[in-house]
Amino acid sequence: MPRGRPPKTRIAAGPAVPPIDPARRDRLRMRLLHWYDHNRRVLPWRAAPGETADPYAVWLSEIxxxxxxxxxxxxxFRAFLDRxxxxxxxxxxxxxxxxxxxxxxxxxxxxxxxHACAQAVAADHGGRFPDTEAGxxxxxxxxxxxAAAVAAIAFDRPTVPVDGNVERVTARLYAVxxxxxxxxPELRARAAQFAHDYRPGDFAQAMMDLGATLCTPRRPACHRCPWTGxxxxEAREIADDLPARLPKGERPVRHAVAFVALAPGDALRIRTRPEGGLLGAMTEVPATPWREGAPWDEAEALAHAPLGPTGWRMLPGTVVHVFTHFRLEARVMLRRMTRAEAAALDAAEAGEAGDPRWCKPEHLGVAGLPSVMAKLVEHAGVGGRQQGLPF
DNA sequence: TACACGTGGTA
DNA sequence: TTACCAAGTGT
Incomplete structure (x- = not known):
């Protein structure tokens, strides 16, 4: 049995939308599937035509x-499936x-x-994914x-997964x-009317392929669309303007100073971030808090420096990294430590949260740095960003 | 419900 | 360079 976690409630029924004419529904479905059969993209997680998709691979790709x-x-995807x-x-x-x-x-x-999901499937479901949307x-x-995508693609359940592509396609089809x-809610309700037992997985992927290749966010290729007419x-010539979106808010700027501490041999001081929140449980380099408002004064920042304020050099330039809801502008300070200083830092930080530790440059890939951390380290001229996958 | 949560590509 | 965007979920 699933442990502890309360079941997620299903999405309540959406707003009442006029029922789709079954003949039109079937016509649109068949036109799209025909187009899909002739324009199907080859993707790493996609089973060959007629072959059964592996639920694990489908789930992994969808995540x-x-x-x-x-x-x-x-x-x-390839690296995970291989490993x-x-x-x-x-x-x-x-x-x-x-x-x-x-x-x-x-x-x-x-x-x-x-990882938690894989463990739940292994422990609670005998190593097999549930074959229903609710499960x-x-x-x-x-x-x-x-849930809808895996149910349709891997288990042939007659459901219509609604992603950004399907929202866009549906908004245009109905000129919402x-x-x-x-x-x-309206787009979900409209899309759900296409649910059908005939090739539900292919239909779901066809909708997304349509959105990804023809019914694109900008300059959609309506003249090539299987649903032209x-x-x-398209009829109202407003496809390029749909779907409309509410204006987005300002993106605030946060400032930080990162500390790149190097032990002999260029071992880098790293630690693990707290479990939740931004970059949760990922590897980081020490830094001041990331604050809005004024950039850090050098002396002010040094109060947060590992092993105290002496010996640090402010590097020229600023690292800019844009997150979804804010922009980070970070300076980088560098300090090369002697073997004795490195040992003193270990002693000073023994037992601290995040397990502060030294990481040899050749092991940085194995540590797995988030991109923002890789940028900061690279700015200090250490190691450099790993090209491609770190393994 | 609204917001937090990354990154890289494109115009 | 700024702004938008891409197969969303959790809280």
Missing amino acids: MLQQTTVAAAGPY WPRVTDLAAAPREEVLARWAGLGYYARARNL LLDLPGVGPYT TTPLPDAK ECAA
């Missing part, structure tokens, strides 16, 4: 693809290795939930979209001018 481009996820061919392998892996191999992909809660939804890191995110936005 990696959340808010992430196909190009970015592809190499990670952990079955979900029970992933469940048995040390979490720190899973996090390290995820480094660079972003949204690190996904990696923590990925999948109760897994950590699996929300309404992913309500801005996102307010339009989400059926689309309300």
Whole structure:
């Protein structure tokens, strides 16, 4: 039985939308599937036509693809599947290795939930993924979209996963001018009307392929669309303006000073961030707090420096890294320590949270630095960012 | 419900 | 360079 975690409630029924004419529904479905059969993209996680998709591979790909481009996820998907061919392998892996191999992909809660989900499948479901949408939804890191996607693609369940592509395609098909995110309930309800027992997995992937290749955010190729002549936005020539979105807020700036401490042999001082929140459980270099408002004064920053304020040199330049909801502008301070100083730092920080430690440059890849940390370290001229995957 | 949560590519 | 965007989930 699932432990502790309360079951996630299903999305309540959306707003009443006019029922779709079954004949039109079937016509649109068949046109899209026909187009898909002739324009199907070859993707690393996609089973060959007629072959059964591996639920583990489908799930792994869907987690990696959340808010992430196909190009970015592809190499990670191959590496994970190669390293952990079955979900029970992933469940048995040390979490720190899973996090390290995820480094660079972003949204690190996904990696923590990925591991927790694999362990739940192994421990609570006999190593097999639940084959229903509701069962999948109760897994950590699996929300309404992913539950529907895995159910349709891996288990032929007649459900329509709604991602950003499907929202856009549906908004245009019905010329829904309500801005996102307010339009989400209506778009979900509209999309759900396409649910059908015939090739539900292919239909789901076809909708996403359509959004990714023709019904694109900008300058959609309506003249090549399998639904040309059926689309309300095309008829009104407003496809390029849909879906509308509420204006986004300002992105505040946070300032920090990072401390790159090097022991003889260029071993780098690193530690593990706290479990939750930004970059949770990932590797970092020591730094001042990341604060809004004024940049750090050098003397002020040095109060946070490992082993005290002496011996540090402020490097020229600023590292800029843009997160979803703020921009980080960081300076970097560098200090080379003697063997005695390095030992003194170990003594001073023994037992501190985050297990402060030294990492040889050749082991940085194994530690798995998030991109922002890799940028800071590279700015100090240490190691440099790993090219591609760190393993 | 609204916000937190990464990163890299594109115009 | 800024702004937007990409197969969303958790709180």
